[in-house]
Amino acid sequence: MSLIYVIDLLGTFAFALSGALVASDKKFDLFGVIIIAFVTAVGGGMLRDVLINAHPINWIGDLNYLWTILIAVIVTFLFKSKIAHLSKTMFLFDTIGISVFTLLGLEKGLAYNLHPIVALIMGMISAVFGGVLRDVLTNKIPLIFEKEIYASACLAGGISYLTLSYLGVTENIIFIISALVIVLIRIISVKFHLQLPKIKDDLFGKTS
Secondary structure (H helix, E strand, O other): OOHHHHHHHHHHHHHHHHHHHHHHHOOOOHHHHHHHHHHHHHHHHHHHHHHHOOOOOOOOOOOHHHHHHHHHHHHHHHHHHHHOOOHHHHHHHHHHHHHHHHHHHHHHHHHOOOOHHHHHHHHHHHHHHHHHHHHHHOOOOOHHHOOOOOHHHHHHHHHHHHHHHHOOOOHHHHHHHHHHHHHHHHHHHHHOOOOOOOOOOEOOEOOO
């Protein structure tokens, strides 16, 4: 079992846990919590695989993802009050998870001979669209559309990957550096409350 695979499962666990916590706060029943946890954890990768016609779909080809999601749901039901105090730890797992999801999604896109730009988008979809689906299903505005630098960090890491690959850097070094780019951008943006600019006005008019 490779280190990347272990980190991938940890990221899946963190995503599933965040989905389960949101669903629990919304007073969903057990089935609802499982569905939201599932969608959050593997929804992005599943959407990517559907878009590029990759089979088997990510979780269908590896049941460890399902077991990881189930464990996350059980942990939520047993220790919800304790998990709420681990926000920094969960943030770290989430951040590492999106870095790995982005790069694995990008690599899969390249393996399917997609144009690098399309593969880059597939990497971003792998990392962020589980959270988008979670927020839509729980009647919230998706986080990536209004607050933190999230998807942009994934794109920056993916661009780093493609650039280093073009320069002929060793594959393992490429993965580590690109993952660090995503992690550092996320940490810095959250620490200093950085956001992308919003369209509030144009050259010809002012909002009241």
